[in-house]
Amino acid sequence: MADCDLLVIGAGISGLSMAHYAAAAGLDAWVLEQDQRVGGCLHSQRFGGDLADFWLELGAHSSFNSYGQLLAILEAAQALDRLQPRVRLPFRLFAGGAIHSIPSQLHWIELLGAPLRLLGASKTGCSVADYYRRIVGRRNYAAVFAPAFDAVICQPSGGFPADGLFRPRPRRKDVPRGFTLAGGLQSMAEIIAARPGIRVERGQMAQAIDRDGGDFVVRTADRRFTAPALALAVPVAVAASLLQTAFPELAQQLAQVSTATVESLGVALPRSRLRLPPLAGLIGRDEAFYSVVSRDTAPDPAWRGFTFHFRPGVLDEAGQRACIARVLELPVDGLKTAHVVSKTNRLPALRAGHGQWIGAVDRLLAGQRLALTGNYFAGVAIEDCVTRSLAEFIRLQREG
Known part of the structure; x- marks a missing residue:
């Protein structure tokens, strides 16, 4: 007997939105997540301790009132009143050792x-x-x-x-143009994961996918899960690996998408130690980092925070810390008493003509009770992921 109606692998925004649509249709959705934390690329680092409720975004950091499908999910969860407007601040460009407008x-x-x-x-x-x-x-x-x-x-x-990039979408006037939540964007994933009809199995890394009659069978290190329908909401390389045995042609297609690595370091410091004026972030030109994302758009009275997204393999951790100190105008040892956290992110490296690749994948999925969703289809924005999940759930429903 199947464990649930829909089994989802991955509790990022793609997987959780897929589970939401299933639960809203009266289906029983289980989500397997390898970590104890839900959210995937929605990763809000919460420091605790002497930083109280201070957090930093180590992954996605922007959400807008043009994200209609995402907002509809939050509205269904009666969570729109939890949205907090982000302060509108400028981005600056960092080049030649200086900040420029x-x-x-x-x-x-x-x-x-x-x-x-x-x-x-x-x-x-x-x-x-x-x-x-x-x-x-x-x-x-x-x-x-x-x-x-x-x-x-x-x-x-x-x-x-x-x-x-920059897909035009209608905006909701009843929602702040740019928003976050108390606890950061990861809170959105936590809200969805707590919805009725959704069960998240944490600490369960999918290791193999098989078929048993009309059901999918997913094996982890110590458990076996079955369902008549399966959705993969994991990085494209992971999806390709999991599908090699049961869907080799589909796995081969997924393996064509390359992956980009980002080395991210987040730092939290007392406001009193920084002279840098408030800003939304910095764009690096000919620098070791792509960007610096600031917590100033959700200001805290005592602390400031910055996440540096570094190019991979350019600097070791000591070099990255020295770079951060230089950009923030701190002494060389200025990060010794700072709160520092690191994360390695992996994103799909899409290429022009990607629409043809999507068409090929969708043709292979046609007629299958298998769905694929994630940030490697329409784009890497949160709304792109949710929109793909909705389209795939509608297909599963239509194909019965």
């Missing part, structure tokens, strides 16, 4: 023709570099836009699909 780095004459070049321009099939270099000009692209896009997706962005 973004307008000061632009070549304005080169930008004059940009509005005309936008007319009729299509992102479909274009890479970020091909599309934006034509619009803003080569010097502007190299000086500002390429580093900014690298910062957005925490990887070299030139080959990324242009239509995978």
Whole structure:
């Protein structure tokens, strides 16, 4: 007898949103999560101790009122009143050892023709570099836009699909334009995980997927789970590995997507130790880091926090700490008394023409009680993940 109606592997926002749609349809959804923490790339580091309720985002850090599917889930959980507006602060550019305003780095004459070049321009099939270099000009692209896009997706962005960035969506006027929650964005995952009809099995890493008649069988180190429908909401490389035996052609297709590694270090310091003016974050140009994300958009009276997203393999931990001290204008040993936490993130490195790859995957999934969701389909934004989960759940329902 099956354990549940839908078994989901991965308790990030993709897996939990899939479970939400199943539970809302009256199905019993179980979610297997290898960690004790839910959220995946929604990783809000909560320090506790003398930092009380202070937190830092080690993964995704932005959520907006244009995220309609995400907001609908939170609304169903009666959690919209828990959203807190983020303070609107500027991003700056860090280059040559100094902080610059973004307008000061632009070549304005080169930008004059940009509005005309936008007319009729299509992102479909274009890479970020091909599309934006034509619009803003080569010097502007190299000086500002390429580093900014690298910062957005925490990887070299030139080959990324242009239509995978800044997707236009309608905004909800009843929700703050940019928002977070007490405890950070991970709180959204925790809200969904606690919904009726959803059961999260923590500390359960999927090791193998088999079939038993009409059911899927997922094995972990010490348990066996069965369900008539299965959704994988794990990094693309993990999905490819898990599907090698039961779905070799699909696994081969998934293996075509490369992965980008990001080395992230978060630091929390007393406000009194920092002279840096409040800001949303820093964009690194020709630096060892892609970006610095600040907690200033959700200010704390006593503490400030920054997450540095470093390029992989450029600096060791000592070098990363020295870089942080330099950027924050601290003494070389200034981080000795700071609260420091590290995490390695892995993101899909999508490429122009990715839509054709999605089409090939969806054709292989057609007619199967297997769903794939995650940040390697429409894009890496939270809403992209939720939208994919909804589309896959609708397909499972339609195909019966």
